[in-house]
Structures are given as C-alpha cells and as structure tokens.
Amino acid sequence: MTERSQPLPRGVRALAGIAAVLLLLPLIGLWSRAPWSELTAQATQPEVLDALWLSLGCSAAATVCTFVLGLPLAIWMDGPPSGLRTAVRVLVTLPMVLPPVVGGVALLFAFGRNGLVGAPLADWFGVSLPFTEAGVVLAEAYIALPFFVLAAEGGLRAMDRRYVDAAATLGASPWRTLVSVTLPMIAPSLRAGLLLAWARALGEFGATITFAGNLAGRTRTMPLEVYAALETSPEAASVLSVLLVLFSGGVLFTLRHHWFPVR
Amino acid sequence: MTERSQPLPRGVRALAGIAAVLLLLPLIGLWSRAPWSELTAQATQPEVLDALWLSLGCSAAATVCTFVLGLPLAIWMDGPPSGLRTAVRVLVTLPMVLPPVVGGVALLFAFGRNGLVGAPLADWFGVSLPFTEAGVVLAEAYIALPFFVLAAEGGLRAMDRRYVDAAATLGASPWRTLVSVTLPMIAPSLRAGLLLAWARALGEFGATITFAGNLAGRTRTMPLEVYAALETSPEAASVLSVLLVLFSGGVLFTLRHHWFPVR
Amino acid sequence: MRLRADIERRIGTLDLRVALDLGPDETVALVGPNGAGKTTLLRVLAGLLGVDRGKVQLGDTVLDAGPGAAFVPPQERRVGYVFQDHLLFPGMSVLDNVAFGPRSRRATRRDARSSAQTWLERVGLGDLAAARPAALSGGQAQRIALARALAAEPRMLLLDEPLAAVDATARTTLRRELRELLAAFDGVRVLVVHSIDDALALADRLLVLEDGRIVQSGTLPELVARPASRYVADLVGINGFLGHCTAGVVDVAGAKLVVAHAEDGPVHVTFHPRAVSVFRERPSGSPRNVWSAPIVSVEPALERVRLQVGGPLPIVAEITPRAAAELRLAEGGDVWIAVKATEIAVSTA
Amino acid sequence: MRLRADIERRIGTLDLRVALDLGPDETVALVGPNGAGKTTLLRVLAGLLGVDRGKVQLGDTVLDAGPGAAFVPPQERRVGYVFQDHLLFPGMSVLDNVAFGPRSRRATRRDARSSAQTWLERVGLGDLAAARPAALSGGQAQRIALARALAAEPRMLLLDEPLAAVDATARTTLRRELRELLAAFDGVRVLVVHSIDDALALADRLLVLEDGRIVQSGTLPELVARPASRYVADLVGINGFLGHCTAGVVDVAGAKLVVAHAEDGPVHVTFHPRAVSVFRERPSGSPRNVWSAPIVSVEPALERVRLQVGGPLPIVAEITPRAAAELRLAEGGDVWIAVKATEIAVSTA
C-alpha cells in the first residue's frame, strides 16, 4: 500500500542475488551446452511432441487431483490440535523424504497387480493402474500431494479466523464460507502450493518410471524422454531439458497473471 | 479462537480421508514387504548408519542454505511488481520441472570441473565441488531452494503490510522489522517451506548421484543407499526405506512442537 | 421472540456470568468498561463462543445448552453482527461484502446486489459499491459493516460500537436511520456503546456490565438517580457514590456529606456537577458541605468548564468559562468546594 | 520545531491538497467527515505515503520533497503514531509491543521493558503486560496502541482517533493523562477525533478537512461563530448556514431569514438549537422568523430533547423533555418553528 515502499534490509539484496545466480547458473549451463542446431529438429520429432503433451496432460491432471484431495486434507489438518492430527502431519511429510523411485516401488506394493489394493482392484473390477496414463497421474499426484498440502496448510494457519466467524454470522454455510471467504484469503499460499505441485509433477521421473513404466506415447513423459536421451549423451539430454524448461517457462509466462497476480 | 469451531463443510472429511489413504497406503505397502528380521541387522550396519548420518547432516546443511539464500530471494520477489520480478519468479520455478538427474547434469555444467563457474573455481582456488560432501549439500540445496522460496513468498503475499508500517513508525530499521515483525507473522509459511525443503533434500537422489557421485561414507546418502539396494532386491530396499521413513518420522515427531505448533 | 440467557463462560482472565431477559420490543444498550466482557457476551449470543454452563434460548428454540448439548451454529441463528473491527472481507468489493448475507440466504446474485446497493445508500455510501475494503477510511468501513449486517435480514441484532468511528454529520443521520431501523425491527437488539449520547438516542434500556457481571440495568433516569458504580457515574456525567447514612449524614469512604432527606442505612448519593460551587477562599454561607480539595484537571467543554478535584471525595464541578477564568483555575492549587445538602439526591442502596 | 507542509497526494479517489503550518506549542485536532483524508494526511506526515508534489519540512529538515527527491523514511522521523485500527503485533505480548519502540531505539531489553511497564501503567493496563493482543478487548487494544506510540519517545505525535473505543471512566482519566502529556510534549501534535468534546479537551486548535481540503481552521469559538460547512455546524452542534444577505434578509438556498445586523453580501448565519422555539400551532408574537416544518427525528439527550426538522431549512431545536412531551413530538407531523432575529449571529463569509 505504501508507494514509498520500505527499503530492503541490507544484505537481503546481495543474498537474493546469490540465490538467483545459484538457480540461474545451472540453467545457463544447460543452455550453453545444448547443441542448438538440434533444438528445432528435436522440437518437431513426434515422440518428443508426444512426450510433451503427455507431460502437460498428466501433470495437469495430477495437479487437479492434488488440489481436490489435498485441500480437504489441509483443511482438516488445520483443525483443533489432536494426536491424530499430529500423526497425519508427520504422515503427510514422509512421502517427501522417500526417493521418488522408492515412492514408485511403494506404489507398486500398494496399487500394483499384486499390491495391497491393486490385487483386489484387478480381481474385482479388472482395473490395473501400472503402465497406464492413469498410473502416471497417480504417481505424479502421490509425489506432488505433500507439497500442496503443506503449503496450503501454512496459509490456513496464518489466516485470521475471525473472518470465518463474520461469514457465519452472515448466514454462510461452512461450504460457502470456505469457497467465498477462506480460499480467497489464502489464495497466495494455494497458488504457491499449486505451482509446487504442478512443477513437481511435471518433473517427476523416478516414481513414474517405476510405477507407470516408460512406454513411448503412453507413459513416457518428458522427464523420461530426457532420461533416455541421457543414455546417449548429456548434450542430447540438455537439448530436451532446454525444451522442457522453455515449454514450462512458456506455460508459467502465459499464466503469470494467475500465478503471480499483482497485489 | 472459537471453541465451538465451525464444522467442516460436507465432503471435506471424506476427501481428506481419501488423501490420507493415498499417502498412507504406499507406506503400508513398503512396511508390509519389508523383511522385518533384517531391519535391526540393517539398522546397525555401519554403512547404513553412515548414510543416515550423512543424510541428516547434508539435508540439515542444505536446509540452512536454503533458508539463508531463499528467504532474501522471497523477500525481494515480494516487492513491487516489475518485469524483472516476473522473470525471476519464472526462473525460480523452472528447476522444479527439471527431472533431478538433469538438475545434476545442469549443476555439472555450471559447477563441474569444466563447468562455467566450476572451471575458474578449480583453476584459481583449487576448489572442486563434485564428489564431495559440499557437492551433496549444493545439489540438495539447488533442488530444495525453489520449494522454500515459493512457500515463503506465498506467506509474504498474504501478510497484512500495515504491520510493517507500524513497525517503521516505531523506529524499527528494515532489518529489525523483518526479524521481529514480518518473520513471526509469516512463521507458518516459513515452517511449511522449511519442512518442504528439508524433506526434499533428505529424499533427494537424482541430482546428488549425478553431481556428487556415490561414494560410501562420503557422498552416499540414504536415498543412494536405498537405490543401490533396489538393484539387488526391492525387499532390501524397502527395509532401508522403512528405516529412512522411521528416522525422518522420528525427527519430525521430536520437532513436532516446532513444525506444528499449537496455535 | 424473547431472548432468555443464563450464561457462564470463562475466556482468558474473564469470567462472564450473566443472566439476560431481552424482549423483542426494546433496544438494549450494553455499556461497561473496557474488558468488561461486552464483546464476549455478544459472541456468545451470536454462537461464536459456546457457554461453559447455562442456556441461551430465543423464543422456544434453545440456541445453546452447554458443551455436548443442543447448539445452533451461528449461521443458523440469523444474527446481524457488526464487529468492533468491522472484519470486511478484504478480497471482495464493498458491494459483494454487503451482498454476502443475502447470497448466503440463497438470494439470486441480482437480488442480492440490488438489496446490497439499497443498504449502501441507506448508510450514505452508495458510491463506494465498487471499492475494496482496503481503500476505505475507518468510518466508511464501519458504516459498510453496519450495512452488511443489516442486509442479511437478521432476527437478532448485535452491534458492537456501531458508531464509534462515524463522523459528526453521518452520525446524526446514521443515528436517526438506526433508530428507525431498530424501532421497526422485530427482534432482540443489543448494542454496545461507549457514549451516553448514543445510548440515549438509540436504546430504551441500559445494561451495565463490569468485570463479567451485570451491575445495573435500567433507564437513564434510573442510572442517574443511583449509579451503581464509579463507572456508571462517570458515564452519565454526574457525581455518585455509595455510602452509609446515619442521622442525615452520609459516610462515603470516610468523607462526610450532609444530606436533606435522611434514611439510615446504605444509600446512593448523587449530585450534578452544576450543583457544585467552587471558590478560591473559604465561602461563608448556607451550604452545609464545604471542603477544600486539590485541582486535578480543568477541561473546557462546550459553553462550560469541567473541573475535577481530588481529595477524599473526588468529584466533578461544572462552571462557566468566565467563572473558571476569574478563579484562575488553570494555575492549579487547591480550591474550596461547596455542595448544598438539598442538591444531593439520596436513595437506599 | 515547526512542521511546515505543502502536500499534494492522490490515492484512490481522494485528492489531498493541504498546506499546514503547525507549531510545537499547539495541539491540533484534525476533524472531518469519513473519507475526508485525515488518516491519509497522517500517513503522509509519518512518511508511510510520499507526496506526489510539495514538501514536508520539520524545523530545518526536509522530510519529503516529492518523488525522487529527499525523503526521510518513517523509522527515522521519530513519529508516535496511533493507528485507527491499533495494529498491535499479534505475535508479541502486550509488554513486548510497548517495548518495541524503545528496543528499536537501541534501549537494552531491561530498560525497554521497564519503560514499557511504566507506560502500560499510565494507560491503566499494567496488569495486561503478559497478555497477547488477541486476548484484548477493543478498548484495551486502543490504549495499548497509545502506550506503544508514546513509549517510543517520538518528536511528533500523530494520534488517529486515540479515544474512540475507550470507556467512560478510562476516557476521563486517559483524557486528563493525554492532555498533560500533550502539554508537556515539545513537538508537533496532531490528533484525529470525531467528538467535539475530545477536540475541546485536548486541542488548542481545530483543523477541518473535507474531501482532501482544509475548509476551516481555528478555535472552537471561531468555528461556532461561522461554521464553514454543514459538517462543522453538525460537529459543534449548532445551526449554521452560508447565505446571501440583502437588506437584513439572508437568503439560504431559497429560504429567507430575517436577521438583526445587516451587512449585505455573502454571510454565515448561525443560531443555537436552544434559540429555536417549537409550537404545535402557529405562534403570534415578536419572532420575525416563523415557519412550519416536518419533524424528522426526536432524540432524547441528557436533560434535553433534540428535535430535528426538515423542509427548506433543516435545523435542530433543543427543548426540555417536558416541552417535548406536551408538544407530543413523538407522534410526528409538522410543527411551527420560531427563531428571533436577535438570536441569529451573522458574519461576512
């Protein structure tokens, strides 16, 4: 609100600069090593395009799942403290510490054809998730979910509860209060959480290849394509990585008014 | 504040339950497959203990770096909108979409022996980061940084700026305002961000093995150990994974009053 | 519908124990010192806080019967609550804030907006419909909060200092508007005010809450006649004390006051600040109560000066600005105080 | 040190253009309708908003000379600012809130806390030191905000409605305390108030801001004598109009008023509500100004009733409760109004 905005504390700018350089340098590295001549060639290859579209579709679907399931979980976690809540908080964090490949293994143990739930699912409904697009979405959602939940819950905890009271006195149902009052107030955290979840899903590799396989055109997302290229040479992989980065940068830039709205 | 707390909107509890089950099932899967007889045997093996300690130390160091560098970046990003800020926001998000292995390759391009910065660093100062503990920390910090930055920035954006004004009129320097007023107010988001960053660093595999290699006792963190075990048998890997999960669960539980303070 | 409540509720250091019986045909002004529990009481009535023990009942409906028992949540109580700090939803326009209540009651967007616009105009801010709450001044926010509460068509009105930040002109109109509204409103109406003017202009009865208890309830004349506490005396602007009368002399914490009508036992004594005479020298003459006291403060008010003196019987005197100048009150020191026995009203406590 | 300011600042729909010259030996009450820009003006003086054009200067120091030019940031201006909505830091105890200023000025933790405790006691809330702001009542929060601003030892005091939510007893003491503080304070003091009582009790001079401009500045008698606007007349509680005088008759938007002293040209006319007589039937007799008007509102106040009438010349009359009862005013309808020409004060505008 202050247009004479408070100056940044000393040192902040310098450290922020270091952070930005740390993030930027590897990208420049990729950029500088990518054989540019190949970029257009790669960008028009049908497999690469397939992988890009698949990545976009699956990561979008995974982000939607993450939101639909993660937001209720965050809301529930934000309730009055109890032993169960603490347990669930720890539980939500744990999948993040698993290396994604192990996450994929765990998913197979759970949802594979011989898995805890996968076996009955296959026997009774004939549904099998591994090695399908749905499997990709499941793997990505599983990996991305904790990120969204924790970010959203952080927002909820910082929110001023009295607005919820105000909405209730105006006759709003809990549902309406949630949609019209709570969510808009924590929008920045939700946005951050969605961004985290989407990016995490888009870049997800280990769980996907383990749970959903690496089938060209079906489950081979861009990270898997990049990984396959890495078998040939780091340079080949960097072309595809640059493509992935450009592509997601493009998406972010297109949606910048949604991700990063001007206050 | 209301002890008669608002009931959850209908459906929220059910969806939250589904989310919790989705997160829990794979862990149960791991648990159920782990040959428990081996657990104690593994848990006392010196390599495994080494890997655990290394993981703990490196992830803690990476989290500290993430905080020290990421917070200033988040603060800077939260300033008045400008083209540069939008660009930096996109930039911060991009490393998240890179598969971690590619992140490792990009780090090598930047900080490797022949890298953009790595070469001069090695020539002038004799410093080489790959294959060292410092390399592990760098890789983990690089991967974890965006998560922290986005979560912290989400918190900053939702904060009521007028408290900063109030602090300024009371004579507080920007630095003091930051430490005494802003940070406590966005503590929930910072906590969420640190948790994300720590968990991500602890579970980080691809960038670490690519950038820092995999040397027992030096750079072989727990995820690398798990990955190696996975080559031999998924069951061995699940024992180690369960160990990692138990261990990080223990850390979370010990610090629960810090991560999840009662409001 | 009558509101009958018997409330016990602890929160922080406050121990609220209040029994209420409010009719639908009266407006009650809740007054009391800061921290007395006024806002807390409103929150209990609105259902934002539950009672620890007791019962809140509106007509035949039990709204709250204590933990684990019947409880009607706030959104089903149809209360119109104006919060002390407004709590306008920051993300919505002013119009949407006001339309929130009707929308929650399932009005169509159109209807909700048009009724919101009507309410905005009633509080004199029709042209701010599109503004964001952050762009409002304090007084504007308060008026919008009032419009928002009223637009929800409540059955019970709870207004927490609804006019505190409103300017003089708007106050005149808003008070009038509010009085009409309150009169036309068929339901329980409670408003918290700090100014006796507002209480008088808007309420039929005053309820004095101190430290979680109701210490007095009644109309202004009743409060003026026998203020139950220092706070009430200050509120109504008179000098009032509790004392013990023995043979025409009232003992107030050691100080003696001679009064005209003598009824032995505990009594309220009150006298108007205008009934107090002030002198630089010891006066000779009829007043039976004469004493010397140090000047505590001299406060100019409209067409008069309020003089506060200390000593064993701290009182307020009201004199003309000319008298104040002649007495050189501004210079401090001691003055002589005289109060005629006949000016002191006494009633059994 | 004098504060000289020449401020142009646009924000939202407000266009603030104000020239100020405030001495260190006077307390100025800033009054004005909601949304007039009072808070915005304080924010500019505090350095929380920059000027678009103009200059703010304290003594010889230029505080703000416009975008790109000299600017002293708020934390170096040593202002004591009480915000309209308090803005107590939610994460700190009350004591730490108050100690925040001294700590920012590099006092040791001990010193800061002990001075904070002293200030808490001065505002009468010494026992709330350990409380969290969320546990405070509205009035308590306001008093703590005052203590916090004063504890920072400012050179310039900016108080935005510092007494709005304070209860009657605390108001009396706090007003006295504040008056002493303000008198002892060597520096610019500006306070925003909505009540003329507060303004009178605390300030030497009133500054009336309307719609971003200063429309009047002066002492209360000056304002009463010739209120520059409807708002000022409402504020001081009198009837005041701007009109045009021709041969002893003032034309106020079509309505005619006969006055005693005739100076042709644009004039202010004012008369006290007590100077207005009210009748049910047309009175015969000396008053030169007699007309019939509809009753708009009847408002009981302490020992009198304020009657507002509409029509071409909307005025307020003050009568005794007994008279009001005899006239059956509550029933509405029209009444006859009489104002003696000699009761109307006229001055050239």
Add this chain to the structure above:
Amino acid sequence: PRGSADGRVLVFAAASLGEAFTEIAARFEAEHPDLAVDLHLAGTSRLAFQIGEGAPADVFASADAENMDRVVGCSAVVDGPHVFAQNELAIVVRRGNPRHVDGLADFARSDLRLAICGPEVPAGRYAREALGRAGVEARPVSDEPHVKAVVAKVSLGEVDAGLVYRTDVAAAGDGVEGIDLPDAQQVVAVYPIAALGAGDARPAAARAFVAFVLGAEGRAVLTERGFLLP
C-alpha cells in the same frame, strides 16, 4: 487399458539395449503390420522387479542372467530364455585421451579420477572382476548406478576414465573414445531374452518378437551397435 491386447507386444528391455531395440522394434513392425511393439526401457533389475509385481510384460530382454533367473522363477515363460547378445568391457576416456590412459594398470594412478558402477549392478561386478584380473586396486570416486552415468561423467570431464560396456562407448558419440581390454582381463556379459506369459498379447506375437531378435535382422542390428553375438 491392459497395455498389450489386440496385437500389441509389450517389450521390457534393459536400458543399454535402448537404441538397438528401438530399431529392431521398428523393423519388426514393418515386417508384421498387424503387430505393434510397446517398448519399456529401464534398468534390468527395475524391469525384473516390475514383472515380479505383475507388470504385463510379453517379452523380457535382460542385461544379465541373474535378473532373468529371477523373472523365470516367478513368471510363466513361454519361450526361452535365449542368450541373444554379449557385451565386453571397455575403458572409456574423453576424446583424445587427454590423461593418457592406456590400460587398466593406469587405474592405480592417484592423479586420475575414476568411476565404475556400483557392485549391485552387473557392470559394476564385471568391472571389479576385470580389475581383479588385472591385479589393480582402483579407488573410484563414485559407484555409479549404471554405465550410462559413467559415460556421462567421462564425457563431461568430471572423471578421467571409467569402465563400461563397449556398446556404451559406441552409443555415446563423439565426446568419448574407448580402449579395449586385453583378453586376459576381459569379462563377457550375456543378454538373455524370453517370451513371457504374464502379458496379454497372444503368446504367438511374443514368440515372434523373440524369434525376430534372434534372427538375422536382429543380429544385424545388434552387431551394428557393437554387441557381440553368442
């Protein structure tokens, strides 16, 4: 969808076979227009694990015998396993061999940074065996998870030499070059292939693919990529 119904063959192949099998699959499809190949490439042990967890693989091409044995042990095999290719180890160095590595003996030099695979993957075991035969005690800076990671590190100059398969050197392009090992130190890796009953494809289709790999065209492609034939 169950993957490989109606004329689709789901082939699980070791990552090191990627390029060869991509080409073989294309040629197979050209020859059998009614059949389509879905190729799933990953580390051999990952593939074996996935098959163990019920992955609907029709064909499994392994980079070692052990993992094939694992699969055979838990899965219905309709054809095979047959060894269809072999591979040999080679030293990989940067193009131009700037650090002058001539043979395994140089792996004892302390001024070189070396990388080999970890002992949990076949290439790591073979490399250790070869080093043992050469009587060299090497201290690699890293136990890489697979040979491609070794090649990548050499190609980036992060390590000076590594021990990988010959085919990896051939596939890695211009950045690196290979140095063959003398026969005395050489270790031979075998690649078995099997048609499985786990998948949903007609067993005939799976068998046809296995036969194609073992046949003339398959062998031609494999030799072209540097594999040895059994």
